[in-house]
Structures are given as structure tokens and as C-alpha cells.
Amino acid sequence: MSDELALLAEADRLAADYLHSVAERRVFPTQQALDDLVAFDEELPTAPSAAGDTLNMLRRYGDPASVTSNGGRYFGFVIGASLPEAAAAERLALAWDQCASSYVNSPVMAKIEEVATKWVLEILDLPRESQIGFGTSATACGLSVLAAARRTLLARHGWNVDEDGLMGAPEIKLVVPQTVHITVKKAARLLGFGMNRLIEAPCDEYGRVIPEQLPALDDRTILVLQAGEVNMGEFDRFAEIIPMAQKAGAWVHVDGAFGLWARASTSKKALTDGIELADSWTTDGHKWLNTPYDGAMAICRHADELAVALNSDAVYSTAEPYAQKNLVLEFSRRGRGMPIWAALRSLGREGVDEMVTRHCNQAQMLAEGLRAKGVTVLNRVVLNQVLCTLGDATKNEALLNRVTEEGEVWFGPSKWQGESVFRLSVSSWRTTDADIARAVEVIGRGNQEVLSGPYSQADSSRAVMVSEE
Numbered sequence: 001m002s003d004e005l006a007l008l009a010e011a012d013r014l015a016a017d018y019l020h021s022v023a024e025r026r027v028f029p030t031q032q033a034l035d036d037l038v039a040f041d042e043e044l045p046t047a048p049s050a051a052g053d054t055l056n057m058l059r060r061y062g063d064p065a066s067v068t069s070n071g072g073r074y075f076g077f078v079i080g081a082s083l084p085e086a087a088a089a090e091r092l093a094l095a096w097d098q099c100a101s102s103y104v105n106s107p108v109m110a111k112i113e114e115v116a117t118k119w120v121l122e123i124l125d126l127p128r129e130s131q132i133g134f135g136t137s138a139t140a141c142g143l144s145v146l147a148a149a150r151r152t153l154l155a156r157h158g159w160n161v162d163e164d165g166l167m168g169a170p171e172i173k174l175v176v177p178q179t180v181h182i183t184v185k186k187a188a189r190l191l192g193f194g195m196n197r198l199i200e201a202p203c204d205e206y207g208r209v210i211p212e213q214l215p216a217l218d219d220r221t222i223l224v225l226q227a228g229e230v231n232m233g234e235f236d237r238f239a240e241i242i243p244m245a246q247k248a249g250a251w252v253h254v255d256g257a258f259g260l261w262a263r264a265s266t267s268k269k270a271l272t273d274g275i276e277l278a279d280s281w282t283t284d285g286h287k288w289l290n291t292p293y294d295g296a297m298a299i300c301r302h303a304d305e306l307a308v309a310l311n312s313d314a315v316y317s318t319a320e321p322y323a324q325k326n327l328v329l330e331f332s333r334r335g336r337g338m339p340i341w342a343a344l345r346s347l348g349r350e351g352v353d354e355m356v357t358r359h360c361n362q363a364q365m366l367a368e369g370l371r372a373k374g375v376t377v378l379n380r381v382v383l384n385q386v387l388c389t390l391g392d393a394t395k396n397e398a399l400l401n402r403v404t405e406e407g408e409v410w411f412g413p414s415k416w417q418g419e420s421v422f423r424l425s426v427s428s429w430r431t432t433d434a435d436i437a438r439a440v441e442v443i444g445r446g447n448q449e450v451l452s453g454p455y456s457q458a459d460s461s462r463a464v465m466v467s468e469e
């Protein structure tokens, strides 16, 4: 066997060992493993290292300090694990090492991403004339789509932003829910919308835009709505709001980073009624579809508008209009649609439906179990998010520290209406009902301990940061 193949075989062996361990290993690393990360603080080597030395370093110091988000008891953020077929496809893609910019760069990736486009539109039941750019994240895809939206609205008013820029252009307003995800604001900032000019739409107690209090919309407005608000997991009332926006001539974009997948569940699809009327949508594969990072989708009904806004044809590199390099930010890129295609192919409609539905049911089980243990559950649990509190920030922090130290489950802190809360998301294909029962047990016990003594003195640096994902 060549050195290269031996090395890859060893990497595969380590990967298999790792995956074998995810059911039992700690969800959050030990303090010792974290301390040992100083081993990476080496000087840049002058000379090449021995074959296998780098992999060995990862095995020794990387593996123990990893967070087991690819397991079944990680409930932090909305992370999702990696489905076997999607992960396997990704491994193969590394060997192929395709630059999946266009057909001529990689005919196979162009074909697979074309099919992935068709399947995603079918399973999410979105307008079939849409195009999809398979980008790195909902953040990057959101940025692309907002740029395309603004360009389109300006063009409708006779302004060519590509040639003339924004100085002197008619102002395009951006209306977002009060509860909008921070990454939409980031995209807006980068695009020069200006945070002081952002118009916030008031939201109800569930974090949904109140249709009756929608700010004035017109044909120079981009309205962002949400499928799956990050804390409560709720959905805007699309069927009421989007027709109003359309009547005004506004562009409607839906951030559905994880929640758009509710549309693939027969029991949850109704939450998304009317969403198909929007102009554009963003969603991730790497969250609820359980594909590896980085895999996301910018979906746009106005295929040509997206393709023209994102076009990057050069004299040495002209491509078909809907080549991926003309639908995403990246010029050189891996075929990010391939693990998405693999996930859809291996699960089929029924498998995706089953996974999404199961997670929603497990979230209900979690909420009921936690309530029975005296934990306050703050949301209706319409989806896969369970938002909780023990009553105040000190107790919540103490619980998080306790649970993090124990290492059996992990979830993250957040804030709801200015108050400290903690949030559990069920989004890993590996999560079993037994994992849910375990989480209830661990958190219930933690709650008892917090109530009976001051645990909060423990080091809080590992557990506490405000969740935005």
C-alpha cells in the first residue's frame, strides 16, 4: 500500500473508532482534554514531519477535546449529526477533490447538484422553477439572496446597482421580525443596509410577526420572515402576510435555516402553509437534514435574478447560467449539494418525514419529562425546540455548569424576552427515546441539586454564552 493510502486507511480506522464511541463518550470534553489542547501551540515547523505524525496529533489531542455533536445526546444549538450515507459521500468527495464550479470543472458534481436541486424543491414543495445555490451556510446563502433581492427591486425602479452602486440609489427598506436571527442582521450589515435603518416588525408572545402590526410595505421593501424562530421554533403566519406583501410589491425572503424541513413532515407541513408564495428561502442541510458541515441552500423563485446577481463568469471561465459558481458566493467550491443529494437519496421522502416527525415527538417527550421534574417549559413545542428555565439566570447557569461537567448531555443557554433561559433542540438522527429519557433524568437531577445547594460557583467559562444558532 502506498503511504498515501496507508495514511487514509488509518484516518478511516480512527474515524470508525470515533463513530463507534459516540454512543457512550462524553458529550462535552473533560477539563483535562481541554487543557491538553495547548499541545497544538507549536511553532510552524521548518521541516516536513514524519508520515502519520499529524494524524497522530489529531488522534491524541484533537479527538478527546471534540464535542460529541455527532451523537444522540447533544441538544445544543440546532446542530444535527451526520447521516451515514451523507458522511460517506463526503468522504468520497474528498478523494475526488472536484472543483464543483460548473459543468466543465466537474460534470459529475454538476449533474448531482442539478438532481439535488430538483429533489429539494420537491421535498420542500417549493416552486419548481426555482434555482438553488448550494452554499456554505444559511448566513452566506442569506447574504446572496438578499443581494439578489435588492438588485432586483432596484432594477424594477430603473437602477442598475451593478454599474452604479448604491450611492444615489432609491432606498430599499429591509423589514425583519423583532426576533430575527443574528446572521440575517449580519448579512444586512455587510450589504450596507445599516442597523439604524433596519425596520423591525413587532412579534407576538411566540416570536411571530403580528400581521396586523406589520410595518408599511411597498415595492422598495424586502420583508424577511421566519420558518423556525431560533428559540421557540415557531413559524410566521405566511398565508396571511405574504399575500399582503405581494400586493405591495415587496420581496419576501424566508429564513428557514432549520425550520423549513418541517415542510417535509406530513404532520408538521401545515405550519408552513403559504411559505411557497415567498420569493426566496434559505435553509441548511447541516442542521436538520443531518448532512456534514458546510452545506446550505439559497433558493430563489426568480432563478435568473439570483444567477445574474451572483454571476462570476470570466473570459477563461464562462459557464452555463445556472452553474453553481453563478448561484453562490464561492467561485471555487466543493460540491456541497452532494451530501444533500446523498441524504435525500438514502432517506427518501418517507425517511425525511420520519426523522423530522420523530424529533418533534421527542421534543414533546422531553418537554413533558422536564415539566414532571419541575422545570418550567416556556414554549408550546410546535417543532423540535424546547425552551426552559429554572427561574433565574443563576440557577440556569448552575444547571448548565453541572450538566456540562457531568458530560452526559449538553444544551445551550439563550435569552427570551431579555430573560435567561436554556434551550434544547432535538435534531440528531442518532437521538433515541432512551437518550431523551436520559436527558430528562440528568436535567431533573441537576435541577434538584441546584435547588438544594449553591452549585453556581463552578467555572462558568465553558457553558455560558448566549445562543444564536
Ligand SMILES: Cc1ncc(COP(=O)(O)O)c(C=O)c1O
Binding pocket: 078, 136, 137, 138, 139, 140, 181, 183, 184, 228, 229, 230, 255, 256, 257, 258, 284, 296, 468, 469
Ligand atoms: C433561524 C436561523 N437562521 C440562520 C442561522 C444561520 O445558519 P448558519 O449557521 O448555517 O449560517 C441559524 C443558525 O445558525 C438559525 O437558527
